Amino acid sequence: MADDDAFREFVTARWGALVxxxxxxxxxxxxxxxxxxxxxxxxxxxxxxxxxxxSPDGYxxxxxxxxAISNARRRRFREISLVFAPETPSRDATHPIAERDEVxxxxxxxxxxxxxxxxxxxxxxxxxxxxxxxxxxxxGTVKSQNSRGLERMRGLLDSGDPPARxxxxxxxxxxxxxxxxxxxxx
Amino acid sequence: MSLDLEEQLRQSLSRQADTTRxxxxxxxxxxxxxxxxxxxxxxxxxGAVGAVAVAGLVAAIGTGVIAxxxxxxxxxxxxxxxxxxxLVDSPTRGSLAQNKTWLKGLRxxxxxxxxxxxxxxxxxxxxxxxxxxxxxxxxxxLVTVLAQQGGTTxxxxxxxxxxxxxxxxxxxxxxxxxxxNVVTRMEGTEQDGGYLVVVAPDQATxxxxxGTDRGTGQRIWTPGKDGIAIVAAPPSPSAPAAKVVVTLxxxxxxxxxxxxxxxxxxxxxxxxxxxxxxxxxxx
Numbered sequence: 001m002a003d004d005d006a007f008r009e010f011v012t013a014r015w016g017a018l019v020x021x022x023x024x025x026x027x028x029x030x031x032x033x034x035x036x037x038x039x040x041x042x043x044x045x046x047x048x049x050x051x052x053x054x055s056p057d058g059y060x061x062x063x064x065x066x067x068a069i070s071n072a073r074r075r076r077f078r079e080i081s082l083v084f085a086p087e088t089p090s091r092d093a094t095h096p097i098a099e100r101d102e103v104x105x106x107x108x109x110x111x112x113x114x115x116x117x118x119x120x121x122x123x124x125x126x127x128x129x130x131x132x133x134x135x136x137x138x139x140g141t142v143k144s145q146n147s148r149g150l151e152r153m154r155g156l157l158d159s160g161d162p163p164a165r166x167x168x169x170x171x172x173x174x175x176x177x178x179x180x181x182x183x184x185x186x
Numbered sequence: 187m188s189l190d191l192e193e194q195l196r197q198s199l200s201r202q203a204d205t206t207r208x209x210x211x212x213x214x215x216x217x218x219x220x221x222x223x224x225x226x227x228x229x230x231x232x233g234a235v236g237a238v239a240v241a242g243l244v245a246a247i248g249t250g251v252i253a254x255x256x257x258x259x260x261x262x263x264x265x266x267x268x269x270x271x272x273l274v275d276s277p278t279r280g281s282l283a284q285n286k287t288w289l290k291g292l293r294x295x296x297x298x299x300x301x302x303x304x305x306x307x308x309x310x311x312x313x314x315x316x317x318x319x320x321x322x323x324x325x326x327x328l329v330t331v332l333a334q335q336g337g338t339t340x341x342x343x344x345x346x347x348x349x350x351x352x353x354x355x356x357x358x359x360x361x362x363x364x365x366x367n368v369v370t371r372m373e374g375t376e377q378d379g380g381y382l383v384v385v386a387p388d389q390a391t392x393x394x395x396x397g398t399d400r401g402t403g404q405r406i407w408t409p410g411k412d413g414i415a416i417v418a419a420p421p422s423p424s425a426p427a428a429k430v431v432v433t434l435x436x437x438x439x440x441x442x443x444x445x446x447x448x449x450x451x452x453x454x455x456x457x458x459x460x461x462x463x464x465x466x467x468x469x
């Protein structure tokens with residue numbers, strides 16, 4: 001019972017923060033809440049161990065990020081592109097909202113693993129070492145994914161076109177499988 | 187842009203996060219209600235699988251497909267539809283299929299290899315190499331392993347890639363996904379083009395198309411062989427309008443566009459289409 005009380009406390013305190021991060025990882029409100037639910041259910045099953053060995057926040061972040069990456073790879077790309085389908089703001093560097101939207105849309109076009117690195121770095125403010133721990137990979141991989149992601153975003157934003165639909169990766173008929181690591185060399 | 191990209195990204199993420207709905211008044215109540223629903227759904231699913239299995243068994247006994255001891259063996263049996271063989275039951279295919287040293291090296295490289303994104307091949311995992319060989323611009327391997335990811339252990343398929351002629355230790359994990367009977371992958375760049383590869387059960391008929399004839403507008407189809415198709419994709423600013431159709435015993439197993447990763451303006455992994463003749467050692 002004490003275990004359940006502690007877990008209940010965790011859910012109540014952290015639900016909102018988890019949903020915010022989940023939304024940035026998935027780009028969809030419904031999927032974000034499903035992702036948080038799946039994460040919490042896993043935590044619930046292993047709560048005693050989580051509480052004893054890990055930081056619950058760290059464990060939640062790890063499970064949620066990896067589930068998000070895994071789910072995104074399974075999902076067809078056309079599902080993602082439909083989110084962009086409505087009118088896209090025209091590019092106007094002086095318009096802060098349009099600019100923000102474009103940054104967000106460019107982020108959404110990145111492979112899920114790269115997107116996760118950027119969300120953990122620039123929203124959760126984790127260090128490269130902490131991101132590496134969450135993703136279970138080396139710091140070098142995080143660095144390369146981070147710079148590759150920013151470079152691709154720059155390319156999308158500098159192309160002069162709104163990232164949505166005009167970019168080949170945003171074509172609704174495409175499915176995208178994403179490289180998840182470059183660090184398997186022994 | 188007035189701000190550098192990293193700062194813009196911070197602001198954008200923060201704004202977007204604020205669009206999530208307000209915290210429910212009782213998150214714990216919502217969590218437990220959903221958890222109960224999920225648990226019930228899992229039980230129903232397990233029950234349904236069991237019921238189907240029992241019904242199948244009863245039907246099989248009834249029709250004489252399965253003979254009971256002392257039963258009437260003269261009963262006319264109903265020939266069931268030919269099952270679709272699992273992809274993992276097909277022999278290893280590809281240009282490296284007979285290269286036992288290379289395949290053995292790949293198994294060794296996979297076991298316990300440090301990977302990314304929380305993905306880890308479990309110790310002593312059975313490893314099935316479904317495909318291993320060179321395609322235009324890459325060496326590829328498609329394998330099935332038991333892997334840990336996101337706190338769970340499950341069978342996963344992996345695409346591993348490396349430079350043409352790469353040794354097993356130079357193969358890199360490119361993607362993971364749930365096992366399927368038809369696996370497709372198209373990869374390429376604006377400058378160098380790339381490839382389309384389809385891996386299906388070995389008796390399957392594979393047809394691939396990377397575009398249409400300009401004169402007639404009809405798709406141009408290229409047949410594969412033994413359940414495998416490997417086609418070079420020409421350089422193009424965007425991914426070719428590809429289509430894959432796979433049939434087996436008159437059944438369509440797959441009719442869709444392939445999974446695609448096509449980069450405009452640069453080459454995957456940030457290098458020219460890789461070649462690595464110096465590292466060819468067959469093991």
